[in-house]
Amino acid sequence: MMDLPLIWAFIIAFAVFAYVVMDGFDLGIGVLFPGFAVGKERDSAMNSIAPVWDGNETWLVLGGGGLFAAFPLAYAVVLPATYPLIIAMLLGLVFRGVAFEFRWRDPAHRALWDAAFTGGSLVAAMTQGMILGALLQGIEIDGRNYGGSWWNWLTPYTLLTGLGTVAGYALLGSTWLIWKLEGPAQDHARRMAFRSAIATLALLAAVSLYTVFLDAQYFDRWFSMPSVLFAANVPLLTAIIAFLLFRGIAKGWEAAPFWLSLALFFLGMAGLGLSMFPYIVPNEITIWQAAAPHSSQAFMLVGVAITLPLILAYTAWAYWVFRGKVGHEGYH
Numbered sequence: 001m002m003d004l005p006l007i008w009a010f011i012i013a014f015a016v017f018a019y020v021v022m023d024g025f026d027l028g029i030g031v032l033f034p035g036f037a038v039g040k041e042r043d044s045a046m047n048s049i050a051p052v053w054d055g056n057e058t059w060l061v062l063g064g065g066g067l068f069a070a071f072p073l074a075y076a077v078v079l080p081a082t083y084p085l086i087i088a089m090l091l092g093l094v095f096r097g098v099a100f101e102f103r104w105r106d107p108a109h110r111a112l113w114d115a116a117f118t119g120g121s122l123v124a125a126m127t128q129g130m131i132l133g134a135l136l137q138g139i140e141i142d143g144r145n146y147g148g149s150w151w152n153w154l155t156p157y158t159l160l161t162g163l164g165t166v167a168g169y170a171l172l173g174s175t176w177l178i179w180k181l182e183g184p185a186q187d188h189a190r191r192m193a194f195r196s197a198i199a200t201l202a203l204l205a206a207v208s209l210y211t212v213f214l215d216a217q218y219f220d221r222w223f224s225m226p227s228v229l230f231a232a233n234v235p236l237l238t239a240i241i242a243f244l245l246f247r248g249i250a251k252g253w254e255a256a257p258f259w260l261s262l263a264l265f266f267l268g269m270a271g272l273g274l275s276m277f278p279y280i281v282p283n284e285i286t287i288w289q290a291a292a293p294h295s296s297q298a299f300m301l302v303g304v305a306i307t308l309p310l311i312l313a314y315t316a317w318a319y320w321v322f323r324g325k326v327g328h329e330g331y332h
Contacts, residue, residue: 004298005291008070009280011304012063017269019059021262022315026053028173030096030121031166032192033114041185042114044326046100048180051322053100057093058311069300073144074280074290080146081139082131082153089127095120122166129165133158136211136275141284157210164203168265171196175258178249180326193249193257201242204268208235211275217283218275234271238264 026049036042068075079086095116103113130153137157140148174196177189212222222231245260280287291297 004294004301005070005287007301008066008291008297009287011308012066012070013269013273015059015063015066017266019056019063020265020269022052022056022059024125024169024265025049025172025176025258026056027096027121027125028169028171028196029177030117030173031125031170032173032196033118033121035192036185036188038114041188044181044185045177046103047326048177050100052315052318054097055315055318058315062308062311066304070292070297071280071287071290072292074285076144077139077141077146077281077285078135081148082134084150085127085131085134085153089124089131092120092123092127096124125166125169126162129162130158132165132272133161136161136272136282137214138283139281141281157214160203160210161207164200164207167196167199167203168261168268171200171261172258172265175249175261179255179258182325190249190252194246197242197245197249197261200264201238204238204264208271215283221275221277231271231274234267234274238267241267 029045029049033042033045036045067078097120099113099116099120103110103117106113133155134153137155139146140152171193174189174193178186178193181189212219222228241260241263245257245264248257248260276282278286278288280290
């Protein structure tokens with residue numbers, strides 16, 4: 001018999017990573033937006049994500065819906081523990097989406113809509129990182145329910161993971177613009193990417209060290225055999241990718257810095273998986289304890305097997321159609 005909870009854990013992890021990959025760079029552009037020159041530079045940055053930004057959030061729906069359907073116990077515990085953050089994230093995404101459209105349709109108030117675009121992106125990025133931090137630091141459970149208070153998520157650790165996510169998204173956004181823009185706007189994106197890379201790596205190191213010493217079980221998973229054989233490769237690969245990233249930014253590479261930035265996120269998620277597995281709520285609920293009945297997971301897996309390839313195919317087609325450099329005109 002197939003280990004369906006494990007399969008569903010990989011599906012949800014893939015959806016989360018796909019969301020980070022595809023929505024992270026446009027949230028990063030929003031975070032960096034005040035640094036762009038008003039006029040053509042800001043318009044070009046917006047046009048680089050215009051054809052794809054709304055479709056990117058499909059993966060957020062898949063990840064959240066998959067957690068609800070495949071691991072209802074985890075959903076019932078994690079959401080009450082992070083309600084304020086989730087509400088703030090959704091409001092941030094709403095403000096970003098509204099501002100994206102209205103800044104073109106209401107040019108008389110474009111400065112206001114630009115501020116809403118930046119604010120919505122910053123709130124969404126920060127809260128996503130804090131949700132991750134709230135999960136990693138542990139959730140208080142009472143029986144099969146959340147047993148903590150409304151404010152348990154607010155700690156120095158979650159603030160650090162939030163800032164790390166903001167910096168990482170800024171890196172994705174700036175390297176995306178290196179790939180999609182040209183001329184002075186591209187040069188500006190390179191400078192932003194260099195600063196974002198420094199901030200991302202510094203915060204990644206701080207979060208990693210904090211996490212290892214946050215809980216004895218995290219320490220054991222990183223430094224005990226045989227997991228240490230895998231864990232030792234993560235900082236080594238991170239250092240190699242960081243070196244190539246800085247070299248690529250300095251040497252004028254265009255697409256490579258973006259892919260190297262994604263590789264940093266992939267290593268971060270691999271480290272997260274090593275820290276948490278086999279728990280879906282760290283040190284409290286495993287993926288098997290949280291799983292829906294086998295028949296339910298099997299039925300849903302059939303649907304995912306049909307729809308996931310279609311989503312991937314459509315997403316790939318959309319990015320292919322809108323490949324290449326962009327200018328400051330052409331969205332509306």
